[in-house]
Amino acid sequence: MWSYFLRRVAIGIPTLWVIITVCFFLMRLTPGGPFDFDAPVPAEILANLRAQYHLDDPLWRQYLDYLWNLLRGDFGPSFKYRDFTVTTLIAQGFPVSLQNGLSALVLAIVVGVPLGIVAALAQNTRRDYIVSAAAMTGIVIPNFIMGHMLILIFGVWAKDSIFHLPAGGWENGALTHRILPVLCLALPYIAYLVRITRGSMIEAMRANYVRTARAKGLPFRLVVLRHALKSALMPVVTFLGPATAFLLTGSMVVETIFQIPGIGRYFVQGALNRDYTLVMGVTIISAALVIAMNLVVDMLYGLLDPKVRYDGR
Amino acid sequence: MMAVNLSSPHGAALEAAGEVAGRSLWQDAWRRLRANRAAVVSLIILAIIAVASIVGPYLLPWTYDEIDWDHIEALPPDFALGHYFGTDSLGRDLLARTLFGGRISLTVGILATFVALFIGVAVGAIAGFVGGKVDQVLMRFVDLMYSVPLTFFVIILMVLFGRNFILMFLAIGAVEWLTMARIVRGQTLALRGKEFIEAARASGGSTTAIILRHIVPNVLGVVMVYVTLTIPQVILLESFLSFLGLGVQEPMTSWGMLINDGAAELEINPRTLIIPAVFMTVTLFCFNFLGDGLRDALDPKDR
Amino acid sequence: MAAMGLLAPNGRATGEVRFAGANLLTARESELNAIRGNTLAMVFQDPMTSLTPHMKVGRQLTEVLQRHRGLGKAAARDQAIAMLRRVQIPEPERRFVMYPHELSGGLRQRVMIAMALLCGPRLIIADEPTTALDVTVQAQILDLIRLARDETGTSIILITHDLGVVAGLADRVAVMYAGRIVETGEVRRIFKTPQHPYTQGLLACTPRLDDAATAALRTIPGQPPNLQRLPPGCAYHPRCPYVMDRCRTNRPALLPAAVGGMKACFLDDLHLKAAS
Numbered sequence: 001m002w003s004y005f006l007r008r009v010a011i012g013i014p015t016l017w018v019i020i021t022v023c024f025f026l027m028r029l030t031p032g033g034p035f036d037f038d039a040p041v042p043a044e045i046l047a048n049l050r051a052q053y054h055l056d057d058p059l060w061r062q063y064l065d066y067l068w069n070l071l072r073g074d075f076g077p078s079f080k081y082r083d084f085t086v087t088t089l090i091a092q093g094f095p096v097s098l099q100n101g102l103s104a105l106v107l108a109i110v111v112g113v114p115l116g117i118v119a120a121l122a123q124n125t126r127r128d129y130i131v132s133a134a135a136m137t138g139i140v141i142p143n144f145i146m147g148h149m150l151i152l153i154f155g156v157w158a159k160d161s162i163f164h165l166p167a168g169g170w171e172n173g174a175l176t177h178r179i180l181p182v183l184c185l186a187l188p189y190i191a192y193l194v195r196i197t198r199g200s201m202i203e204a205m206r207a208n209y210v211r212t213a214r215a216k217g218l219p220f221r222l223v224v225l226r227h228a229l230k231s232a233l234m235p236v237v238t239f240l241g242p243a244t245a246f247l248l249t250g251s252m253v254v255e256t257i258f259q260i261p262g263i264g265r266y267f268v269q270g271a272l273n274r275d276y277t278l279v280m281g282v283t284i285i286s287a288a289l290v291i292a293m294n295l296v297v298d299m300l301y302g303l304l305d306p307k308v309r310y311d312g313r
Numbered sequence: 314m315m316a317v318n319l320s321s322p323h324g325a326a327l328e329a330a331g332e333v334a335g336r337s338l339w340q341d342a343w344r345r346l347r348a349n350r351a352a353v354v355s356l357i358i359l360a361i362i363a364v365a366s367i368v369g370p371y372l373l374p375w376t377y378d379e380i381d382w383d384h385i386e387a388l389p390p391d392f393a394l395g396h397y398f399g400t401d402s403l404g405r406d407l408l409a410r411t412l413f414g415g416r417i418s419l420t421v422g423i424l425a426t427f428v429a430l431f432i433g434v435a436v437g438a439i440a441g442f443v444g445g446k447v448d449q450v451l452m453r454f455v456d457l458m459y460s461v462p463l464t465f466f467v468i469i470l471m472v473l474f475g476r477n478f479i480l481m482f483l484a485i486g487a488v489e490w491l492t493m494a495r496i497v498r499g500q501t502l503a504l505r506g507k508e509f510i511e512a513a514r515a516s517g518g519s520t521t522a523i524i525l526r527h528i529v530p531n532v533l534g535v536v537m538v539y540v541t542l543t544i545p546q547v548i549l550l551e552s553f554l555s556f557l558g559l560g561v562q563e564p565m566t567s568w569g570m571l572i573n574d575g576a577a578e579l580e581i582n583p584r585t586l587i588i589p590a591v592f593m594t595v596t597l598f599c600f601n602f603l604g605d606g607l608r609d610a611l612d613p614k615d616r
Numbered sequence: 617m618a619a620m621g622l623l624a625p626n627g628r629a630t631g632e633v634r635f636a637g638a639n640l641l642t643a644r645e646s647e648l649n650a651i652r653g654n655t656l657a658m659v660f661q662d663p664m665t666s667l668t669p670h671m672k673v674g675r676q677l678t679e680v681l682q683r684h685r686g687l688g689k690a691a692a693r694d695q696a697i698a699m700l701r702r703v704q705i706p707e708p709e710r711r712f713v714m715y716p717h718e719l720s721g722g723l724r725q726r727v728m729i730a731m732a733l734l735c736g737p738r739l740i741i742a743d744e745p746t747t748a749l750d751v752t753v754q755a756q757i758l759d760l761i762r763l764a765r766d767e768t769g770t771s772i773i774l775i776t777h778d779l780g781v782v783a784g785l786a787d788r789v790a791v792m793y794a795g796r797i798v799e800t801g802e803v804r805r806i807f808k809t810p811q812h813p814y815t816q817g818l819l820a821c822t823p824r825l826d827d828a829a830t831a832a833l834r835t836i837p838g839q840p841p842n843l844q845r846l847p848p849g850c851a852y853h854p855r856c857p858y859v860m861d862r863c864r865t866n867r868p869a870l871l872p873a874a875v876g877g878m879k880a881c882f883l884d885d886l887h888l889k890a891a892s
Contacts, residue, residue: 015457026473140597142549144556144569145590148576156580208665215660216680216731217653220645226679230670249464252557257576267465268557271472279472283465290462305670 005299012291019287020070020280024063027276075281080273086281089266094285097255097262101247103182105240108189113236115190116197120232121224123202131194138191143250147184147257154180168259181258185250189243196235204232230304237300244293248286342534345610352606355599362596366415373409380405401574401585410566411589417567418593421482422548426540428486429547433493434536438524440494441501452498455491463488467550471559478561481554485547493539500532534611541604545597552593568593654684657732659742663724663749667716673727674712677734684735696734703730703760722753726760733764740764741773746781758785779822783807791815794841794851797870801877811879813856850881858883 047056057065069076075086119131141149154165166177204210205228213227214220251264259265263282270278346352401407440451470484504510504527513523552569554560561567568589575586640648640656652658660666668676677699678692687695693712700708703726716724725745732740742761746754762785765772774785782789783803790800791812799812810816817836838855841847847854853863863882870880 018457023469026469136598136601140545140601141594142552142597144553144576145572145586145594148572148579148586148590152579152583152586156583208660208662209668212658212660212666212728212731213668215652215658216683217649217651218679218683219649222679227668227671245462245464248462249553253553256557267468271468272558274472279469283462283469286462286465 005295008295008298012295015291016284016288020067020284021063023280023283024066027280028059028062070284075284076277078270078275078278080270080275080278086277089278090263090281090285093261093263093266096260097248097251097264100178100182100185100254100260100262101244101251103178104185104189104247104250105243107182107186108193108243109236111186112190112193113197113233116194117201117224117229117232119194119198120201120205128198132198135191135194135198138187139195143184143188144253144257146187147180147254150180150184151257168257177258181254181260184257185247185254188250189246192239192243193236196239197232200235201228201232204228207231234301234304237297237304240300241290241294241297245286245290248289342607342610346606349606349609351602352610355602355606358595359599359603362415362592362599363419366412366419369412370409370416373406373412407585407588410571411568411592414566414568414571414589415592415596417478417561417565418548418551418569419596421478421485421551421567422544425482425485425489425547425551426543428483429489429493429543430536430540431490432487433490434497434529434532436490437494437497437499438501438528438532441498442505442524442528443520444502444505448498451494455494458491464550464553467554468557468559471554478565481551481560482547485550489543489547489550493536493543496535496539497532500535501528504528504531538604538608538611541600541607545600548593548597548600650684653680653731653737654735655738657735657737657740659725659728659732659740659745661744661747663721663728666728667724669716672713672715673719677712677727677731680731680734696730699730699734700727703727703733703764705730721749722756725749725753725757729757729760729764733768733770736768737770739771739773741775743775744777745774746776746778754781761785779807779818791818794843794846796851797878797880798852799873799877799879799881800870801873805876809875811873811875811877812852812881813858813883814852817855 066076073087075090078084078086078089081089115131115135119128119135122128151168155168158164165180205224207228210223210228213223218226248264251262252268253264254260255262255265256268263285266278267282269275270282401410436451436455440448467484467488471481474480510523510527513527518526548568551560551567552572555567555569556573558573560569571589572586572593575582575584575589579586640651643651667673674693674696677696678687678689681687681692681695682689685692685695697708697712700711705711705723705726711719711723711727716727719727725748729745732742745761746757749757758781761772761774764770772785774781776782786803788800789803789806790797791806791814792798793814799806799810799815801811806815807819810819814836821834821836823833836855841851841854847864849865849867850856850863851867853859856863860882866882868880868882870878873879
């Protein structure tokens with residue numbers, strides 16, 4: 001298992017390097033840049049700025065410098081927020097996004113998986129239809145609509161009631177400021193998890209070994225929990241990999257809507273401002289996170305399925 | 314899924330016969346699709362939205378970028394003035410803008426899906442049919458791309474090359490083809506061993522010819538299902554970009570942009586958010602139902 | 617399946633299944649659970665997929681004992697290992713902690729049989745227990761089933777397509793076609809003087825060692841009926857060589873036959889004998 005883990009890490013690092021390299025050259029080779037000011041700027045100032053950010057070095061030099069700095073955990077200075085380094089910005093934003101993402105993920109699992117099981121066990125009954133239809137709705141309504149709807153309902157319409165929740169801002173993570181963003185982030189996942197769990201649970205309940213378990217005279221609850229559930233959870237675990245990527249893109253929307261200082265918002269701001277170092281920094285962190293999550297998922301898989309051995313493949 | 318394989322048995326010699334079988338097969342699927350009420354209703358609604366988006370803007374008294382100077386405030390619906398859904402905060406007709414936005418969103422959705430379709434089918438069919446090293450390299454690449462948060466790349470591309478309509482669907486299409494490639498490859502692998510492919514090979518067909526004449530037509534059913542499910546995803550991605558301010562540019566508009574605009578005046582005027590949001594959500598719903606229906610129709614064994 | 621209350625949701629059973637004083641078709645789930653795995657056990661067709669893949673074999677055995685016998689962990693473990701030994705699984709302690717995928721098909725079927733025998737059932741229903749196995753393993757499993765019957769005195773309902781298995785193991789035979797019994801009788805009688813055209817057809821299809829090597833395998837012409845839309849009258853009539861008009865409209869009842877046993881056919885016995 002350890003050698004498998006190390007081998008996977010060994011594949012992940014070049015992948016990350018390819019991403020970094022592609023990003024870097026895309027950014028540097030395209031026309032336009034962070035210093036395309038609306039008003040004309042004296043050539044000297046521009047030259048000074050370029051020198052300050054080492055943009056006048058040869059490209060290969062810039063590239064190697066960037067890689068070297070990355071290794072030391074330095075993502076370079078932000079082009080727009082002049083007083084900050086990208087590392088500081090990420091260090092500030094990442095914990096916020098991580099907290100929200102994890103809360104949303106936990107919420108999604110706690111709500112989505114049981115709902116999916118309930119729907120599967122009641123397959124083709126009214127209960128199943130209601131849950132499935134709600135799940136479809138959750139998948140179809142994009143989170144930027146959902147976010148605004150939540151604001152409209154809880155922030156505007158419920159203004160004078162006890163259900164009123166702040167429509168935005170962070171206030172250093174006050175609980176009331178977290179509820180709507182986390183809910184907005186979690187809803188699509190709940191919907192996905194319901195669909196996935198329902199499908200895999202229906203399949204598991206049809207398996208021969210579940211029939212064996214029932215023929216043994218085990219009570220239904222035990223048949224479900226002990227025999228069917230574990231294999232039904234496999235697709236759910238697989239989903240956690242892509243879910244990380246989804247959560248990251250979701251955080252762009254949610255953090256923008258609710259004005260939360262997380263990396264998703266930084267990324268969007270950076271993209272709009274052509275703040276290349278910031279955009280690159282967030283992309284690299286996100287890619288690393290997704291690659292790491294995929295690895296974690298594969299390891300988890302091994303815990304659930306005794307058939308998986310890490311020496312093959 | 315398997316039933317689709319029947320559509321071109323025994324290569325060129327029997328192509329005519331194959332076509333007969335193929336047609337009746339599609340007819341069969343069509344019959345099953347018509348029996349699915351959710352799918353039929355979805356198809357009708359989609360058709361209505363599509364026609365309205367194409368023709369509608371010409372029939373309305375106002376165009377999408379025309380400002381009603383007498384009413385530069387969000388006007389509630391006013392039939393006398395021809396603002397059936399009212400206007401936005403700049404006095405532009407909301408219905409005209411919603412329909413025009415639908416035109417852009419649908420166009421991007423369909424074009425980008427076709428880009429994805431083209432790349433995906435090509436890569437999948439080649440990987441599956443040629444096999445060996447080629448297959449390994451292509452699929453490794455697909456695996457690698459899967460482990461990258463591609464939305465970031467679309468955004469980076471949009472930032473770097475400007476908010477360009479053509480670039481947008483090319484970029485989205487270039488990101489969405491991965492799953493298509495995997496599906497087509499799987500199908501092709503299953504087909505490769507079939508007798509009619511052997512026959513085509515034995516009668517001297519070149520690889521390209523076999524892929525184009527025998528593999529591609531036979532994976533069409535599965536691909537169609539996937540196309541129906543990809544279009545809404547692309548619409549979603551486009552509106553996501555527009556929402557972030559990285560999509561099409563003013564005065565052009567799309568559903569995502571309208572929703573973004575509407576969100577800005579959420580408190581005063583929720584109508585400007587809700588109307589485009591409803592249009593878009595209904596469209597996404599319909600595509601999903603239609604896709605599910607198509608899958609059932611083409612592959613009745615599945616459930 | 618019907619007897620065990622394990623029919624697929626779209627399955628439907630008629631009549632009644634009496635077992636130890638209860639009608640299993642109408643019994644409630646909790647009543648069934650007290651019987652299933654306890655006094656009535658089942659061995660399934662496909663040992664490869666009939667054991668839960670993510671649970672160790674031992675746990676799957678002990679849970680039966682814990683459930684029906686109320687044993688503690690240690691006692692259940694001892695009994696389960698003893699049972700594994702009785703079904704001739706070598707090194708039972710080692711197998712006990714293995715996962716199903718680490719065992720061969722034959723071993724898994726032995727585990728299934730051990731599982732069925734655990735609570736000393738009065739009846740075991742074995743649904744084609746050897747179909748998924750190699751021929752040599754088949755023989756071993758059949759020996760084991762025979763041994764289990766002789767040692768414990770349990771009754772066995774063996775469902776199979778394999779006439780050789782029937783001849784080797786069964787006392788009484790019930791031949792079924794399209795979900796209904798068409799003939800019953802003592803095993804020697806069935807093989808010697810089959811009374812139903814379907815039984816005759818089945819027996820005629822069995823390849824014999826003294827057949828010429830070149831002889832084609834015989835089959836019953838026609839196809840098995842669609843169980844969703846059974847033909848009217850006798851379900852076998854479209855394929856029956858002796859079909860008569862009333863076979864097409866009336867279903868023959870299962871009645872005593874002159875040579876012993878029962879049959880569901882309008883033909884009289886003499887006719888059949890002459891024809892065969």
